[in-house]
Amino acid sequence: MSSADYLQGACVWNGVDMYDNPRWVKDFPPAVLDEIDLAVGKSAGIAWAEIDRDNFPLPSSKAFFDDVREELENGSGMVKIRGLDVGRYDHEQLRRIWYALGRYLGTPMFQNRRGELMREIKDEGAGVGAKLYGATVDASGKEFLSSGARTLSPGELRFHTDRCDVVGLLCVRQASVGGVSKLASSATVYNEMLKRRPDLHALLCKPIPRSRFGEEAGGQYVTYDLPVFGVRDGKLTSHFSLTYIENAQLLSNVRKLTDAEHEALRMLLQLAQEQCFEMRFAPGDIQLLNNHIVYHGRTAFKDDVTTGQDRMLMRLWLSVPNSRALPEDHAILWGDVSGGMPHGGIAQPATPCVT
Template sequence: MELDADEITCLDDALDTVVSRQIAWSSLTKAQFPLPVLSQKLELISTELEDGCGVVSLRGISPERYTADELRTLWFGLSLHLGIPVYQNPQGQLLRDICNEGEGIGKRYGQMTSRDGVFLSSRARTASPAELRFHTDRADIVGLLCVGRAKSGGETRIASSVTVHNEMIRRRPALAAVLYAPIYRSRLGEEAGGDQKFYPLPVFGCRAGKFTSHYSRTYVEAAQLLPEVPKMTDEQWAALDLLAELAEEHCVESVFEPGDIQFLNNHVIYHARRPFIDDAASGYKRNLMRIWLCPPRNRALPEDHAPLWRTVEADSLRGGIALESVP
């Protein structure tokens, strides 16, 4: 989809009002950022995300027209019309810049020691220029706004988890069945406090005619480093291997340009990233501004998905990372 001139003007008008009233982006409400000209397009996007293919791309915003704070306000305000933002870390982060953060990411975002060396959490890997394997995020919807692109690499890749699931059933139905049973995941780098460092969660699920898949091999591998977690069987590893293979076979790859927006429904879309190289001196620094959203109309999930989502009923507020408790 492309934003036309009238729709950009509508966004700018909403932004100007917020700036003139000195409203911080983090406290912004949907009512404070009205987008009447965009209402029909936003409804189409919402429907496509929940009832269609689960992915929507949007173009037309020019990041260079805005200050950094204005761009965050515009992005946050636009996203409010698709759902309620949920936290991306235990401290209540609502927007995260996905970029190369340099050295020390393991110490900042979580790491473990394994016999093969240092094992980085998924959050730490996201803050590196390394490849990211196919995975889903911890929210119904993930939105990404490209602020800057890399000098080379960094292509985004998406694959339909529905297609992967159906192809797995066609080729190896027994392995598909394995992924409907719980597999242990670690909370490394994501959730704070408590005694529960791991939890059981199936990769596949279905309820009320709606499919869901939650997959990140990194969390599974991290759980296997915990001595109290039951060891994965060869059949379970084979099922995850086939899933990864099928995602590679059926993926679509593209390059984000500044201003490009992508919304994904994590229940039906896996996403991944190629490794990248920045050249900040020449103006090339890959940065995607990420938001996690809970839409007002989301699907019901199977009961055995509650360890991750907490609330599994349809049209409920869920997703994101639990806030750390204050003593």
């Protein structure tokens, strides 16, 4: 399959499809919920990061999680799991449950250079995200936040992907206003751009300069080149975060994008908005997304602590055992590009980064 071929299959969808055919919505089997309850008690005293399948047994869960992984890799690329009553558990119990579910689905990967395997996504307050993940200034002198810093603010998040096969979010609390999840099929965006503007599509199949600014520090180089669209064995991978592309453009030693490349990136975001659908989390909802074929964003939100409506999600980055093989040139970001092998996540700093 060449980059000029249209993608096929259940990964190609638009927002209307998802509303009309909620194949991606799954409920925990009652037996699995009962086993979670039992395992929470048995694992008391075990740190959440030490939880595994042996000390958190869910013997009835295999068929369910196999079905979830199949939908993620060979279906729509997204799953919402309902049924977990988060109000029954304290914070540490929820950490154990969520990490256990991640271990049943795949291998948790590092989410930042500080080695975090689980991250709470919430409004950390002014300046906290910038301190943790980094900030710089743009050409006009305005503060430019890293992608990680933006995640820990209440502001809108543009469509993007994370550096892992599957990103998982467990909603513990929802905001009083906003915080709506926006999802779009990157395969649909790929096809629509190929149909409408094949000239711009071709540009996104070629290398685009990226920065490892903030959370991606720890790689061998501060900057790297990677296409937005890559296809191997008929399967797409689209790694996209405009923040890293924009930051690379602020660096003096990086190739400047052409007007046509800027137009292609704008069109990608326009198509994602056109083809997306919106989903608001309820407490207990679990959202799982295959980053290779789904872009995700978020509307701005406002918390109300007095009513207990202060948005907090627990996030895992997972490498899954049924993952697709990636194009060879994606090794600079993903490491091992073989199918089914642990890859992705943030490299942990051993030596200083160089340009």
